[in-house]
Amino acid sequence: MEAIEHPPIFRLPGIPDHVTYTWLVMIILAAVAFIASRNLQLVPRGAQNFLEVVLEQFNQMIDDVMGHEGRRYLPLLATLGLFILTGNLMSLVPGLAGPTSNLNTTAACAIIVFCAYHWIGARKQGLLPYLKHFSGPVPLPLKPLMFVIEVISHLARPLSLTLRLFGNMVGGHILLAVIFLLMGLDGLLGWALSGSPAGIVIGGIGSAVTIVFTVGFLYPLKILVAFLQAFIFVMLTMLYISGAIEEGEHHPEHH
Amino acid sequence: MRRSLILGILAVLTVPTAAMAAEGGTGGWIGPFAVIAAGIGMAIAAGLCGLGQGRAVASAVDAMARQPGAAARIQTAMIIGLALIESLAIYTLVIALILLFVKGINFS
Numbered sequence: 001m002e003a004i005e006h007p008p009i010f011r012l013p014g015i016p017d018h019v020t021y022t023w024l025v026m027i028i029l030a031a032v033a034f035i036a037s038r039n040l041q042l043v044p045r046g047a048q049n050f051l052e053v054v055l056e057q058f059n060q061m062i063d064d065v066m067g068h069e070g071r072r073y074l075p076l077l078a079t080l081g082l083f084i085l086t087g088n089l090m091s092l093v094p095g096l097a098g099p100t101s102n103l104n105t106t107a108a109c110a111i112i113v114f115c116a117y118h119w120i121g122a123r124k125q126g127l128l129p130y131l132k133h134f135s136g137p138v139p140l141p142l143k144p145l146m147f148v149i150e151v152i153s154h155l156a157r158p159l160s161l162t163l164r165l166f167g168n169m170v171g172g173h174i175l176l177a178v179i180f181l182l183m184g185l186d187g188l189l190g191w192a193l194s195g196s197p198a199g200i201v202i203g204g205i206g207s208a209v210t211i212v213f214t215v216g217f218l219y220p221l222k223i224l225v226a227f228l229q230a231f232i233f234v235m236l237t238m239l240y241i242s243g244a245i246e247e248g249e250h251h252p253e254h255h
Numbered sequence: 256m257r258r259s260l261i262l263g264i265l266a267v268l269t270v271p272t273a274a275m276a277a278e279g280g281t282g283g284w285i286g287p288f289a290v291i292a293a294g295i296g297m298a299i300a301a302g303l304c305g306l307g308q309g310r311a312v313a314s315a316v317d318a319m320a321r322q323p324g325a326a327a328r329i330q331t332a333m334i335i336g337l338a339l340i341e342s343l344a345i346y347t348l349v350i351a352l353i354l355l356f357v358k359g360i361n362f363s
Contacts, residue, residue, distance in 0.1 A: 164338065164341070164345050166349070167349050232338040235334075239335070
């Protein structure tokens with residue numbers, strides 16, 4: 001992918017780009033949190049107000065999906081969501097690299113989710129009952145088969161979380177990179193500047209159309225995808241956690 | 256007719272192999288086929304993913320029109336379902352990226 005994508009402006013020698021920019025995301029988030037919470041007031045203003053609105057949205061989402069019990073897991077969910085959202089949006093800024101468009105970052109997030117929901121489930125209902133519920137409500141001879149199938153499906157969850165985020169981000173970047181390559185000095189723009197009459201007409205119109213298309217359509221789409229992927233990651237995490245908690249409740253007919 | 260078509264396709268597919276072999280064959284012969292496979296696979300995946308997402312969105316919009324009160328919940332479920340459907344196409348995209356960009360695979 002280095003063949004078509006421009007490397008980011010700021011690079012530390014010897015350190016991969018996604019690590020550098022993960023630290024940048026962490027610094028941004030910590031700075032925003034520090035500035036917002038430095039001078040807490042009962043009637044919030046400015047940065048505190050903004051962060052309270054954001055966290056209130058998270059709380060409302062958790063209430064909708066997991067019920068009021070789920071507010072215990074707000075730190076995990078909100079941290080994941082804000083980190084992924086900031087990473088996704090940062091990869092849209094020209095000259096910066098996005099940490100979430102590297103497989104290692106998304107795999108780290110997905111493995112954290114995987115360990116967290118198993119830990120939460122096993123703590124909530126004990127290790128043996130939690131394992132027992134993997135085999136499901138089937139007759140005894142089928143239980144080993146169901147257990148194996150269920151384990152495989154649980155192992156597929158972090159894989160799909162990883163690849164979904166990574167694939168969406170990288171797919172968008174390759175799209176943008178190819179379009180910029182077509183538009184740039186090697187492509188339409190270079191043809192327009194070359195001086196030949198056909199080049200000036202076709203290349204000029206083509207590069208103008210490409211710029212309008214990119215700025216007017218592709219960038220809004222990528223911003224939407226950035227928000228949507230962060231939302232989906234957090235939403236699936238919530239579903240997994242609530243599944244791990246509720247599997248052990250022996251009254252499925254509540255309400 | 257059909258046999259000649261198949262033979263033609265096979266001939267077209269063999270051209271890069273022959274060209275590679277003529278050049279000395281240092282690059283291995285799977286490389287050009289990997290590009291073709293990435294393109295065709297991504298096309299099939301994108302088309303079928305579009306069909307599936309279209310069905311899902313059609314049902315969701317239908318349900319939202321019947322019950323506007325439940326629109327928010329239906330929308331959340333629809334977005335989750337769309338993400339799960341889309342991830343199947345994303346798997347193909349990742350495979351295509353591996354075929355196109357990863358040099359570590361021993362294409363020989």
